[in-house]
Amino acid sequence: MRRPSKRLILVFLISLAIGYAVSWGIMVGVLATEFRLFGFVNVSVIAALIAFIIVTFLDGPLNLGTFDWPQPVESEGEEPARETVWSWLVTVDHKKIGLMYIGTSLVFLLVGGLEALLIRLQLVAPDGTVVGPDVYNQLLTMHGTTMVFLVVMPLLAGMGNYVAVLMVGARDMAFPRLNALSVWLLICGGLLLNSSFLAGGAPDAGWFAYVPLSSQPYSPTSGMDFWILGLAILGTSSIATAINFVVTILRMRAPGMSLNRMPIFVWTILVQSFLILFAFPSFTVATIFLFFDRSLGTNFYVASEGGNPLLWQHLFWFFGHPEVYIMILPAMGIVSEIIPVFSRKPIFGYVAIAYSTVAIGFLGFSVWAHHMFAVGMPIFANAAFAGASMFIAVPTAIKIFNWIATMWGGSIRTSTAFHFAAGFVAMFIIGGLSGIMLATVPIDLQVTDTYFVVAHLHYVLFGGSLFGIFGGLYYWFPKMTGRLLDEFQGKFQFWLMFIGFNLTFFPMHVAGLMGMPRRIYTYAPGLGWEVANLLSTLGAFVLGLSVLIFLVNVVLSLMRGRVAQADPWDAWTLEWATSSPPPAYNFAELPPVNSRRPLWDLKHPEDPDRPMHRLPRRLREADQRVLTTRSEPAAAPETQIHLPPPSYWPITMAVGLTLTLAGLIFTPVSTVVGLVIFAVAMTGWIIEPVH
Amino acid sequence: MTVTTSAETQAPTETHDHTETLDLRKLGMWVFLSSEVIFFTSLILTFLIYKDRSTGVGQDILNIPLTGLNTFILIVSSLTMVLSLDAAMKDRQRSMKLWLLATIILGTFFLSVQGYEYFQLWTHEGLTPAGNLFGSAFYTLTGFHGTHVLIGVIMLWGLLIKALLGGFGSKNFLPIELVGLYWHFVDLVWILIFTLVYLL
Numbered sequence: 001m002r003r004p005s006k007r008l009i010l011v012f013l014i015s016l017a018i019g020y021a022v023s024w025g026i027m028v029g030v031l032a033t034e035f036r037l038f039g040f041v042n043v044s045v046i047a048a049l050i051a052f053i054i055v056t057f058l059d060g061p062l063n064l065g066t067f068d069w070p071q072p073v074e075s076e077g078e079e080p081a082r083e084t085v086w087s088w089l090v091t092v093d094h095k096k097i098g099l100m101y102i103g104t105s106l107v108f109l110l111v112g113g114l115e116a117l118l119i120r121l122q123l124v125a126p127d128g129t130v131v132g133p134d135v136y137n138q139l140l141t142m143h144g145t146t147m148v149f150l151v152v153m154p155l156l157a158g159m160g161n162y163v164a165v166l167m168v169g170a171r172d173m174a175f176p177r178l179n180a181l182s183v184w185l186l187i188c189g190g191l192l193l194n195s196s197f198l199a200g201g202a203p204d205a206g207w208f209a210y211v212p213l214s215s216q217p218y219s220p221t222s223g224m225d226f227w228i229l230g231l232a233i234l235g236t237s238s239i240a241t242a243i244n245f246v247v248t249i250l251r252m253r254a255p256g257m258s259l260n261r262m263p264i265f266v267w268t269i270l271v272q273s274f275l276i277l278f279a280f281p282s283f284t285v286a287t288i289f290l291f292f293d294r295s296l297g298t299n300f301y302v303a304s305e306g307g308n309p310l311l312w313q314h315l316f317w318f319f320g321h322p323e324v325y326i327m328i329l330p331a332m333g334i335v336s337e338i339i340p341v342f343s344r345k346p347i348f349g350y351v352a353i354a355y356s357t358v359a360i361g362f363l364g365f366s367v368w369a370h371h372m373f374a375v376g377m378p379i380f381a382n383a384a385f386a387g388a389s390m391f392i393a394v395p396t397a398i399k400i401f402n403w404i405a406t407m408w409g410g411s412i413r414t415s416t417a418f419h420f421a422a423g424f425v426a427m428f429i430i431g432g433l434s435g436i437m438l439a440t441v442p443i444d445l446q447v448t449d450t451y452f453v454v455a456h457l458h459y460v461l462f463g464g465s466l467f468g469i470f471g472g473l474y475y476w477f478p479k480m481t482g483r484l485l486d487e488f489q490g491k492f493q494f495w496l497m498f499i500g501f502n503l504t505f506f507p508m509h510v511a512g513l514m515g516m517p518r519r520i521y522t523y524a525p526g527l528g529w530e531v532a533n534l535l536s537t538l539g540a541f542v543l544g545l546s547v548l549i550f551l552v553n554v555v556l557s558l559m560r561g562r563v564a565q566a567d568p569w570d571a572w573t574l575e576w577a578t579s580s581p582p583p584a585y586n587f588a589e590l591p592p593v594n595s596r597r598p599l600w601d602l603k604h605p606e607d608p609d610r611p612m613h614r615l616p617r618r619l620r621e622a623d624q625r626v627l628t629t630r631s632e633p634a635a636a637p638e639t640q641i642h643l644p645p646p647s648y649w650p651i652t653m654a655v656g657l658t659l660t661l662a663g664l665i666f667t668p669v670s671t672v673v674g675l676v677i678f679a680v681a682m683t684g685w686i687i688e689p690v691h
Numbered sequence: 692m693t694v695t696t697s698a699e700t701q702a703p704t705e706t707h708d709h710t711e712t713l714d715l716r717k718l719g720m721w722v723f724l725s726s727e728v729i730f731f732t733s734l735i736l737t738f739l740i741y742k743d744r745s746t747g748v749g750q751d752i753l754n755i756p757l758t759g760l761n762t763f764i765l766i767v768s769s770l771t772m773v774l775s776l777d778a779a780m781k782d783r784q785r786s787m788k789l790w791l792l793a794t795i796i797l798g799t800f801f802l803s804v805q806g807y808e809y810f811q812l813w814t815h816e817g818l819t820p821a822g823n824l825f826g827s828a829f830y831t832l833t834g835f836h837g838t839h840v841l842i843g844v845i846m847l848w849g850l851l852i853k854a855l856l857g858g859f860g861s862k863n864f865l866p867i868e869l870v871g872l873y874w875h876f877v878d879l880v881w882i883l884i885f886t887l888v889y890l891l
Contacts, residue, residue: 174715174719175715175716239723243723246718246722247719247722251718252715278725279729281726281727281733284730285730285733289737296820298820298826299823299824300737300741300824300827300828306746306823311737682845683849683852686849687849687853
């Protein structure tokens, strides 16, 4: 990326000023915001959004060069097409969509992180007065919801979009327009959810929204309705992506790439997609019931009328537990890609890792009530779920041992990506250990709903998923942008994040064991919780700083980072067999895939990976069938590459769906308009020629 | 480096539609339907749990003959859907469009009969969503099924328009087959609902 032109900077600053004026006017003049700090944050966010919109629409007419990245640094002689706002709005290219996912998620990472910092400020000392209980409840709910649905899930979807498609050697996803719909639903859903801050209050009943707290009498603002409808949109986005991944991975792999030769990351995306397909509908049904209870006066969850509040918990956690595997499996996949490359050894126990991924997928549906040990289920039920929860540690441990065995005896290259991958292994072990403790019913009854659980979930979700994701970002940034992230800054950022992370979350184990409950907006002095909370808050700000350093690294590297060749890490999977970033059509020629490491075979023809010979006969025969039917080269070399054409129906349909649901809170007019737009978009989508 | 680009690495394309090999789009529709199975399972299970815990108005007020007729209508619409697909595969344009139109009409008829049934239950029998658990579960379950039928009808309209523009033929009929799969699924769910809600 070139340095931003003076014109761009000037236009941006003017737009920012306009943005501030407009949003300040709305916030103070119309909505009369109460909390100063909060109000400033909201104003800034809206100002930035307005500035962004103005800048991007003026980009064309004023030739500001906003979108002049990423480009292949070594183009093949032809001028790459100039990016415009419009090209991003109508793209169906999985690479652009992947970047949109990642960009959106990083913005929401800042939003969720800000919410966390406000929480930590409030809790730094007893009798905190930074925010009141109402705002605090909104902060904690939105922090959890944002991080789960708007950060971790889309980051993984984005990396899957960009990388997994390349890894299987495909030109694009199976359903490119559906892919575009997914990302626009993410953006619209995230905006709808966060617009609640301005429209009477954000959701405030916790990210798992237990009834009766989330029902109308105890959550009278429309915050929970925003939560329900926003997540309905996001759930649709995820299910669409899952369908895309399943079909792409099962049917569009390169010739010679049997399931046995897929990269582990692709395995994890495949299993995660099935988890999404079978878990999200349960959540959708749960929220439908809640929405009807709140708006129509039904009694699905009202005990006094014969309903059962526990129905919410069962339906939610039947989704909620697979959801955490949805968040961790692809991160484990990323780690499974990074560790071998930087240990210069193939992954140890590929088959065991693949099987254990599938096992975790299945078992993940059998443990949901371990989130409900304290609600009064019969002892046998508690015991069964406890046993299943402990059992699911086995496939997880298999992976941990395999990663360690991969590193063992390898020739380690300590890149930043490797730091994060190793950090993942270490932090996930700690999180897993506290998880096993929680699976033990007597311990859980003592520490449930305390900060011990908060510590556990952050160790696995931050120390696990997010570390894995950061590792992936460092690893694949050169592929996506053509530049390398600075390694020195990267390692510094890693250690800062590592220290900050442990400083924030380790003391929470102690606080939880000392009885500090979750979701309290303050606490009395003299309970012994002060030290732990102080440490956590300090750690949180160190974490925040590390995220900022990461973003600075991204911006600086985009502008003047070292140019990356096709294969900067000397890696082995197909995404490295094309330029950085890849051309629109991904691959000019695919290397032959005869093993799990096609690029190793290419670079070391004297020592190729041996074909599988220790598989059971049945699997070997299945492998052979796949290989013989899929390894014939095309009858004639292609003279023209057909790419799926861009389309404006995905964004139109996303807007239509969002308006339809938003109207259920704001005004029926919006629902009617939304339905019309949806019908038009559906028709247009069907009629549109795709070839 | 050998050139081994394969037709299969491209998005679904230039080749003719097949029904023997599993086309990408068909696999996609089946995967989507598997997710819908869980959706309707959760709704049906909740209904089954709640109908016996409900007080007040119950199953006996349901109009089985009327809904039986509705079930018949929906089943016939599945038949017309298949006939439309068959006509498309044989390039009989006029039949294809007529059978598509018939499916749309039957689907719309189903929805209006259901609307009429709702009206009767609500105003004459006093079964309301908020009145008791049976009402809540009943309207939610059948209402979401009806929504799926509505979305199906919208998709069928899209198909009809494309058919009128000459978009389908013996070489290109997969979208009809896909919407047909969806339509049959919705029909199957209705048969389940009809059995569990009305008959048992």
